[in-house]
Amino acid sequence: MLKLSTKGQYGVRAMFEIARGYPENPVTIKEISERQEVSVAYLEQILNKLRRAGLIRSVKGPGGGYLLARKPGDVNIASILKELEGPVAITSCLDPEEGCARVEGCVTHLLWRSLGAKIEAFLETITLKDLLEKEPLLKNFDTDHKRYKFGAA
Amino acid sequence: MLKLSTKGQYGVRAMFEIARGYPENPVTIKEISERQEVSVAYLEQILNKLRRAGLIRSVKGPGGGYLLARKPGDVNIASILKELEGPVAITSCLDPEEGCARVEGCVTHLLWRSLGAKIEAFLETITLKDLLEKEPLLKNFDTDHKRYKFGAA
DNA sequence: TAATACTTGACAAAATTAGTAAGGTATTTT
DNA sequence: AAAATACCTTACTAATTTTGTCAAGTATTA
Numbered sequence: 001m002l003k004l005s006t007k008g009q010y011g012v013r014a015m016f017e018i019a020r021g022y023p024e025n026p027v028t029i030k031e032i033s034e035r036q037e038v039s040v041a042y043l044e045q046i047l048n049k050l051r052r053a054g055l056i057r058s059v060k061g062p063g064g065g066y067l068l069a070r071k072p073g074d075v076n077i078a079s080i081l082k083e084l085e086g087p088v089a090i091t092s093c094l095d096p097e098e099g100c101a102r103v104e105g106c107v108t109h110l111l112w113r114s115l116g117a118k119i120e121a122f123l124e125t126i127t128l129k130d131l132l133e134k135e136p137l138l139k140n141f142d143t144d145h146k147r148y149k150f151g152a153a
Numbered sequence: 154m155l156k157l158s159t160k161g162q163y164g165v166r167a168m169f170e171i172a173r174g175y176p177e178n179p180v181t182i183k184e185i186s187e188r189q190e191v192s193v194a195y196l197e198q199i200l201n202k203l204r205r206a207g208l209i210r211s212v213k214g215p216g217g218g219y220l221l222a223r224k225p226g227d228v229n230i231a232s233i234l235k236e237l238e239g240p241v242a243i244t245s246c247l248d249p250e251e252g253c254a255r256v257e258g259c260v261t262h263l264l265w266r267s268l269g270a271k272i273e274a275f276l277e278t279i280t281l282k283d284l285l286e287k288e289p290l291l292k293n294f295d296t297d298h299k300r301y302k303f304g305a306a
Numbered sequence: 307t308a309a310t311a312c313t314t315g316a317c318a319a320a321a322t323t324a325g326t327a328a329g330g331t332a333t334t335t336t
Numbered sequence: 337a338a339a340a341t342a343c344c345t346t347a348c349t350a351a352t353t354t355t356g357t358c359a360a361g362t363a364t365t366a
Contacts (some may be wrong), residue, residue: 002155002240004265006324007211009244012261028342042325048344061333062341078263085154091162107284108165111230112157118275119155122268131260159355181311195356201313214364215310313362323352331344336337 004085010038011046011084012077012131015124016036018056019072019128026065046084072132078123088116088123157238164192164199164231164237167283170208171282172225179211179218199237206236225285231276241269241276 013036021027021042029047033040050056055075056101068075082088088111160167166189174180182200186193200219203209208228209219221228235241243265246253253262 001155001161002241002243002269003245004154004243005322008154009261009265012264013259016260030165030342039325041327044344051343059333060331060341060343062335064333064342066343081154088155089159090155092156106166107287110161111165111279111284112162115272115275116155116198119268119272122271126264131264133261145309153350160355185310192356194358197313198356204312211312212364213310213362214314215366217311219312230352308366310338310365311363314360315358316360317356317358319354319356321352321354321361323350325348327346327348328347330344333341333343 002090004081006079007046007113008085010036010042011050011080014038014043014046015050015075015080015128016054016131018066019068019075019132020064022068022072024067026063026067028065031065049083050080053079055080055083068128071129072077076129077126077128078120081123089119090116092101119144155243157234159198161234161238163189163195164203164233167191167196167199168203168208168221168228168233168281169215171219172228174218174273174286175221175225177220179216179220181218185220189241202236203233206232208233208236226280226282226284228281229277230279230281231273234276241273243269 005075014032017032018027028090029040029043032038035041047056047058051058051066054069056103057069078088090108093106093109167185170185170188171180172193180194182196185191186196200209200211204219209217210222211217231241237238242248244262246259246262253259
């Protein structure tokens with residue numbers, strides 16, 4: 001349940017590769033394709049969205065490629081995923097575009113909204129810098145379970 | 154992104170209705186169908202899974218229906234969703250059934266795993282009892298954003 | 307024994323995902 | 337200038353998943 005599409009996954013991995021070239025080494029689609037094992041054609045689609053969103057910029061011609069528009073520490077995972085997959089919307093009635101017909105009568109509405117907010121908050125705290133500094137991540141993983149309260153602080 | 158299927162949503166709402174009958178008032182599929190606006194046929198499919206998982210039990214014949222197998226406070230949302238949608242698996246490589254071919258080389262693997270663990274932990278803290286006591290949920294919502302650190306406590 | 311209610315498995319329309327394909331535009335090196 | 341490199345854009349489609357419906361049971365009790 002709660003799967004992420006490949007577009008989102010590939011997008012984050014592509015951004016990671018581009019971040020490795022920061023600040024001035026353009027990374028080509030071909031390089032990303034080879035390192036992350038994703039087809040060039042599919043990556044073009046993905047990077048196009050990210051570029052239009054202002055997360056990356058591109059340099060054309062020989063020697064060109066993609067560059068991070070901001071510092072790795074200023075690009076969080078939530079912002080990448082939002083461009084590729086839209087807002088976190090556990091249920092469609094939470095999607096800003098659709099709206100909920102039964103907010104009042106729906107006991108679970110708040111639950112999903114709360115979950116979505118938590119996911120988003122978490123993804124906003126992780127940046128490309130965190131991914132680049134891989135080692136720290138490997139430490140104390142799985143140490144912070146069962147610490148949340150629904151609705152409470 | 155990260156949508157929940159209707160099966161999961163309806164499942165939780167159906168469980169809520171059954172919980173309202175706790176401890177000894179069987180709730181019929183028809184009642185659930187009317188109150189939650191979900192077809193009887195679809196609910197049958199859903200409740201069947203939940204019954205086989207031991208979350209609810211059924212009473213046949215006139216006057217029958219479904220009963221919660223445990224106290225509302227002992228049935229958490231994660232357990233309901235897991236039966237209907239499988240484990241939280243942000244990426245398919247995290248699905249226990251599939252496995253990941255590139256764990257070592259995959260910088261994002263840990264990220265998704267960490268996110269999944271957080272989602273699961275959160276859903277485990279919410280029970281049907283919380284949904285029954287709707288009022289408390291409406292208080293201090295949206296007050297607990299941006300408090301998480303990736304990997305750290 | 308009739309009515310009520312759960313049980314099961316097969317099937318299918320609709321929506322979404324996960325890409326491929328083809329052709330175009332811009333830039334730079336030679 | 338022209339060839340090479342690399343990005344840019346749109347259209348399309350096969351596969352998968354989702355979201356159900358349908359039909360024909362079985363079990364229990366008034």
